[in-house]
Amino acid sequence: MKEILYIVLPCYEEEEVLHETAFQLLKKYDELIMEESINNESKILFVNDGSKDKTWEIILELHNKDKRISGISLSRNRGHQNAVLAGMLEAKKYADIVITMDVDLQDDINAINKMLQRYYEGNDIVYGVRSKREKDTFFKKFTAESFYKIMNIMGGELVFNHADYRLMSKRAIECLEKFSEVNLFLRGIVPMIGFKSDIVYYERQERFAGRSKYPLKKMISFAIEGITSLSVKPIRLISTLGLSIFLISIVMLIYSLIRYFMGKTIIGWSSLIISIWAIGGLILLALGVIGEYIGKIYLETKHRPRYIIKEIINDVERNE
Ligand code: UDP
Ligand code: MG
Numbered sequence: 001m002k003e004i005l006y007i008v009l010p011c012y013e014e015e016e017v018l019h020e021t022a023f024q025l026l027k028k029y030d031e032l033i034m035e036e037s038i039n040n041e042s043k044i045l046f047v048n049d050g051s052k053d054k055t056w057e058i059i060l061e062l063h064n065k066d067k068r069i070s071g072i073s074l075s076r077n078r079g080h081q082n083a084v085l086a087g088m089l090e091a092k093k094y095a096d097i098v099i100t101m102d103v104d105l106q107d108d109i110n111a112i113n114k115m116l117q118r119y120y121e122g123n124d125i126v127y128g129v130r131s132k133r134e135k136d137t138f139f140k141k142f143t144a145e146s147f148y149k150i151m152n153i154m155g156g157e158l159v160f161n162h163a164d165y166r167l168m169s170k171r172a173i174e175c176l177e178k179f180s181e182v183n184l185f186l187r188g189i190v191p192m193i194g195f196k197s198d199i200v201y202y203e204r205q206e207r208f209a210g211r212s213k214y215p216l217k218k219m220i221s222f223a224i225e226g227i228t229s230l231s232v233k234p235i236r237l238i239s240t241l242g243l244s245i246f247l248i249s250i251v252m253l254i255y256s257l258i259r260y261f262m263g264k265t266i267i268g269w270s271s272l273i274i275s276i277w278a279i280g281g282l283i284l285l286a287l288g289v290i291g292e293y294i295g296k297i298y299l300e301t302k303h304r305p306r307y308i309i310k311e312i313i314n315d316v317e318r319n320e
Contacts, residue, residue, distance in 0.1 A: 002036055002037065002038055002039045003038060003039055003095075003096035003097050003119075004038070004039045004041050004042050004043075004094065004095045004096050004097070005032070005038040005039070005042040005043075005095060005096070005097045005098075005099065005116070006042065006043050006044070006045050006091035006094065006095035006097070006098050006099075007025060007043075007044050007045065007098075007099045007100075007101065007112075008045045008047060008084060008087030008088055008091050008098055008099070008100045008101075009021065009044070009045070009046050009047065009087070009100075009101060009102070009103040010047045010049055010080050010083035010084050010087065010100075010102070010103065011046050011047060011048055011049060011051065011055050011059070011083075011103045012049040012050070012051055012055075012077065012080070012083070012213050013051045013052065013053045013055060013210075013213065014051070014055055014103050014104070014210055015051075015053045015054045015055055015058055015210075016209040016210040017103055017104050017105070017207075017208065017209045017210050018046070018055065018058045018059065018062065018103070019058065019062070020105070020208065020209070021103050021104070021105055022044065022062050022066075022069055024105065024109060025044050025109065026044070026066060026068060026069075028109050028112060029042060029044070029068060032112070032113070032116070037113070037116050038097075038116065039096075041094075041316065042068070042095075043068050043069070043070050043094070043095075043314070043316075044068060044069050044070070045070050045071065045072065045087050045090065045091050045314075046059045046062075046069070046070075046071040046072075046103070047071070047072050047073075047074065047083045047084070047086055047087040047090075048071060048072070048073040048074065049074055049077055049078060049079070049080070049082075049083035050073075050074050050075065050076040050077035050078065051077075056071070056073050056311075059071040059073075059313070060313065063313050067315050070312075070313055070314035070315070071311075071312075071313050071314075072086060072087065072090050072309050072311065072312045072313075073309070073310045073311040073312075074086060074307050074308065074309060074310065075307075075308040075309070075310045076308075078306070078307045080164070080213075080214075081164075081184060081185065081186055082184070082306050082307045083307070084100050084164055084186060085184060085186065085306060085307070086306070086307045086309065087100065088100060088168070088173050088176070089173070089177060090309070090312070092170055092173045092174065092177075094314070094316055095170065096169065096170050097116070097119055097167060097168075097169060097170070098167070098168050098169075098170070098173060099112060099115060099165075099166070099167045099168075100164050100165065100166055100168075101128075101164070101165045102163075102164070102165070104207045104208065104209075104210060105205060105207075105208055106204055106205050106206070106207055107128060107163075107165040107202065107204070107205075108202040108203055108204075108205060110202070111128055111165070111200050111201075111202035114200045115128065115166075115167040115200050116167070118167070118198045118200060119167055119169065121198075122196055123195075123196050123197055123198045124168065124169040124171060124172040124193075124195035124196055124197065125166065125167065125168050125169070125172050125190060125193065125195055125196075125197035125198075126166060126167040126197065126198050126199070126200055127159045127162045127165075127166050127197065127198070127199050127200070128162060128163075128165030128166055128167075128199075128200055128202055129159060129160070129161050129162045129199050129200070129201050129202070130161045130162075130163070130201075130202065130203070130204045131201040131202065131203055132203055132204070136204065143216075143219060144161075145161070147219075147223050147226075148160050148161065150223070150227070151188070151223075151226060151227060151230070153233075154227045154230075154231055154233045154234060155230065155231030155232075155233040156185075156188045156226060156227065156230035156231055157188070157191050157192075158187055158188060158191070159187070159191060159199065162187065162199075163187070164186060164187065165202070166190065168190070169195075171195070172190075172193055172195055175193045175194075175195075176189065176190065176193060179192075181229070181300060182299060182300055182302075182303065182304060182306055183225060183228075183229040183296055183299065183300065184229070184306065185225060185226045185229045185230055187226070188226060188229070188230040189230075224292070228292050228293060228296055229296065232293070234289050235289060235290065235293060238285075238286045238289055238290070241282065241286070242286070245279070245282065
C-alpha cells in the first residue's frame with residue numbers, strides 16, 4: 001500500500017495560472033500512480049490566500065471537474081508563509097506525505113519523483129534546492145542570494161537556495177505544529193525539527209503567467225521577519241557596536257586631553273557635527289532593532305490565530 005501524497009499550493013490572485021498548474025499536476029499524479037509511487041487517494045490542495053480575483057471560483061470549478069483537487073480558503077490575505085502552513089496542517093489530516101510548492105510552476109514538478117524516492121529511502125524532510133538561477137533577473141538573484149548569506153551570518157540556519165519547495169512526512173509536520181510561535185518563518189524553523197533529511201536539486205523556471213506577488217517591499221519585510229524571528233544576533237551586534245564606540249570615545253578623550261595640555265585646543269567644527277550625526281544615527285538604529293524585537297514579543301503574547309479558514313472543499317473523511 002503506497003503512501004497518500006498531498007501537494008499544497010498557496011495561491012494569491014493566481015487566476016491566470018490555476019488551470020495550467022492543475023492540468024500539469026494531475027498529469028504528474030497519473031504518472032506517479034501508474035508507477036505505484038503514490039496512493040490513488042492522493043490529492044492537490046490549493047490554499048486561497050484571501051484573493052480578490054477569481055482564484056477561489058476557479059478552484060471550486062476545478063474541484064467539480066476532478067475530485068483529486070481540493071482547496072481551503074483563508075478568511076483574508078495572510079501572506080505566503082501562513083498560507084503554506086495552513087495548507088500543510090490541513091493536508092496532514094489526510095496525507096502521509098506533503099509537498100509544498102509555488103502555484104506558478106517556477107518549481108520544477110519533475111523534481112517530485114526524486115523527492116518521493118528520497119522519502120522512501122527513509123528521509124522525513126526533502127528540501128528542493130535551486131541549482132541555477134539563470135532564469136531569474138540579476139536583481140532577484142542578487143537580492144535572494146544576499147538574503148541567504150545575511151541570514152546565515154545573523155544566526156538562522158537556512159538551507160542555501162532552498163525556498164518553500166519541500167517534502168515533509170506527516171511525522172515532521174506534527175512536530176512543526178508544536179512550534180507555536182505566531183511569527184513563523186518556515187525556512188528557518190523546518191531545519192530545527194531534525195530527523196533525517198536530504199536535498200534534491202532542480203532548475204528554477206520563469207513564471208509562465210501572471211506577475212510576482214513578491215515586490216521588493218515585501219521581500220525586505222520578509223527578510224527582516226526572518227532574521228528577527230529566528231535569532232537575537234542583531235541585538236548582540238548592537239551591544240558590540242556600542243562597546244566599540246565607547247572604546248573609541250575613550251581614545252578620543254585621551255587624545256583631546258593630550259592636545260589640551262599641549263595647548264593646541266582648536267577643535268574642528270566638522271568633526272564635532274559628524275560625530276553628533278553618526279552617534280545619533282546609531283542610537284536610532286539600535287532603538288529600531290530593539291523595537292522590532294519588542295514588537296514581536298508584544299504580538300507573540302497575544303497568541304492571535306495565524307490564519308482562519310473560511311471554507312474547505314475535500315471529499316474524504318479525515319483520518320486524524
Ligand atoms: N502567495 C501567497 N500569498 C501572498 C503572496 C504570494 O499565497 O500574499 C503565493 C503565490 O500565489 C505563489 C507563491 O506564494 O504561489 C510565491 O509567490 P510569487 O510567485 O509571486 O513569488 P516569487 O516567485 O516572485 O518570489
Ligand atoms: Mg513565483
